[in-house]
Amino acid sequence: MAGKSKTLEEVKQKKITGKDIAQMSTSEFLDSAKGPYKRILGYLKPYKGRFAMGVIFGILSGLFNGILLLGIRTVFTVVLPPDPDKPIQAIKPFAGLPFWKNFEIQRPDVPPDQQLWFVIAVCLSVPLLMLIRGLLTYLHQYCMLWVGNRVLYQLRDECFTGLLRQSQTFFNTAKQGELMQTVFNQTRMASSAGTELASAFIKHPVSILSILAVLFHMEPVYTMGAFVVFPLCILPVVYISRKVRQAGGREEEEAGAIMVTMQE
Known part of the structure; x- marks a missing residue:
């Protein structure tokens, strides 16, 4: 019985909502997305x-x-x-x-x-x-x-x-x-x-x-100079991507609430 409960616990999946994704860091999001993306890519076969x-x-x-x-x-x-x-x-x-x-x-x-x-x-x-x-x-x-x-x-x-x-x-x-x-x-x-x-x-x-x-x-010299400036451009991109995830989480939560209200 204990082995069966352990198996069921391992199979059980935790639901991750858009709100949860909005609160994750980039590394946490990548770790959480590995399993779902593997299952989604399996549908492409x-x-x-x-x-x-x-x-x-x-x-x-x-x-x-x-x-x-x-x-x-x-x-x-x-x-x-x-x-x-x-x-x-x-x-x-x-x-x-x-x-x-x-x-x-x-x-x-x-x-x-x-x-x-x-x-x-x-x-x-x-x-x-x-x-x-x-x-x-x-x-x-x-x-x-x-x-x-x-x-x-x-x-x-x-x-x-x-x-x-x-x-x-x-x-x-x-x-x-x-x-x-x-x-x-x-x-x-x-x-x-x-x-x-x-x-x-x-x-x-x-x-x-x-x-x-x-x-x-x-232009190898100018290209190497661009490599010095390019990492500085990544910082606002990371900040904006976090804001986009937060906006997406709010949109999903609000859409679900609206559909629940309309159905009831």
Whole structure:
């Protein structure tokens, strides 16, 4: 009997509300979120094909941030006239980068009457790169949203099925507004948390690393100076994130109270 009670005690989960999250520190929140996030990510397995497509598009979208910086620098190098006192040299947009360091573009010799159209054509490559990056970002978000909706349907179905199996005593003591909020709002937040977490750990790190690689390649001194200033910018972000968690906790508590009042 004691072993059975211990097992039941281990299985029993503590409910963490938005108000509890608002009062947690960042380390406490990360420790408390490990278990729930693992269970949420388990719902992604049936849709791993579409999820993998979203991951690939997210990686490509993140890499395109660095490519966009190189493209803008190359456009300025091509459009701006070279120094007349120096010999005309080929353009090497990837100089200093491994594998592509020998890639070069010959500076075109454009007649004076066609230089305006040449500049316009070269400058249009920047919006084209932005369009490609936007398309990759759209495909990434579409795949993640598609997976998130399927997870949402599954969570709501399991939650609603679990409610139907409860006894009459449970419904006599439970607040109907909180049950409605659990079925509709909290399942939606849980499904979006899984896809948003995957996006945050895939797309954003790739974007940061690609931009840093290009910046170190272009201006290593200024980039190192930015590393000195950047940690100072983290402090207000941490403070604001705590305020956001507190506001989210109050919103969840107020929404539950409103739904309980409306139902009664």
